[in-house]
Amino acid sequence: MASDESTSDTPLSRVRHIEELLRTEGKISVRVLASDLGVSEVTVRRYLDQIVDRGLAKRSRGGAVATDMAFSDQLFTSRRSRQRDAKVRVGRQCADLIPQNSSLFIGGGTTTCEVAHFLSDRSDLTIFTSNLAAGSQFRSDGATVYVLGGRLRGMSCSLVGNFTHTAIKNLRADFAIIGADSISADVGVINENSEESAVAREMVTNSRLGVFCVVDASKWGGMSGHVTAKPEELKVLVTDTLPSTERQQFERIGVRVVTTDSQEPEYDADQSR
Helix, strand or coil: CCCCCCCCCCHHHHHHHHHHHHHHHCEEEHHHHHHHHCCCHHHHHHHHHHHHHCCCEEEECCEEEECCCCCCCHHHHHHHHCCHHHHHHHHHHHHHHCCCCCEEEECCCHHHHHHHHHHCCCCCCEEEECEHHHHCCCCCCCCEEEECCCEEECCCCEEECHHHHHHHHCCCEEEEEECCCEEECCCEEEECCHHHHHHHHHHHHCEEEEEEEEECHHHECCCCCEEEECHHHCCEEEECCCCHHHHHHHHHCCCEEEECCCCCCCCCCCCCC
16 A cells, blocks of 8 residues: 655645546546555545535546536536637646736636636635636635626526626726637637627726637637627737637737647736737
């Protein structure tokens, strides 16, 4: 049996590592985890008990499987599962670029949920979000989070309508993090739903230092819907991959393009275009 002292990680970091595996792989094995972490299977089961108690997983024979209990709308969970690996990588990359002691708007969408996950333990951040699925991922010892009011749109777990607009009009943040249903360097960020687009548009307008747009490769092309942000309004574009012509056009107008296979330094808030 492996010694529980064979790893320098803390119990909290191990639990969060297991949570991340559940999110990306959907299921985990007690035996494999014990070997990977260098701890006993009894210890792994104790960690899993904590995760199960929080509703993030349920026990299975020899391990555990992930649950998505916070928001179970079928359309939302289906959308979140599409291109999931790419979205996770984009979310991690974007989160790594957020400067310390920042305030953020986080808009609706499934990729923005992944960004929120990787920001959940950042106690230096203040976050305003219309995305209930994103807001549900934060912890009491993490960022200060304000969930904006409004009418719930189940398929995206986003808040829309007059209450949401009123809240955003009275707020300012350093950055906005928005997703897209489609995007191009000619038109900009497009959302299919007019209400969600309007909410994200106000976040763009009320962000002081810039707008991060997070998209996976499936969002290039197919332009139809409502313009949320023009190309020149973006500060940073984070994606897994994009056509070379699109990259060149964005960079030509001063948008910083970051892909998930690149090693990028932390974002410089004072960097000018």
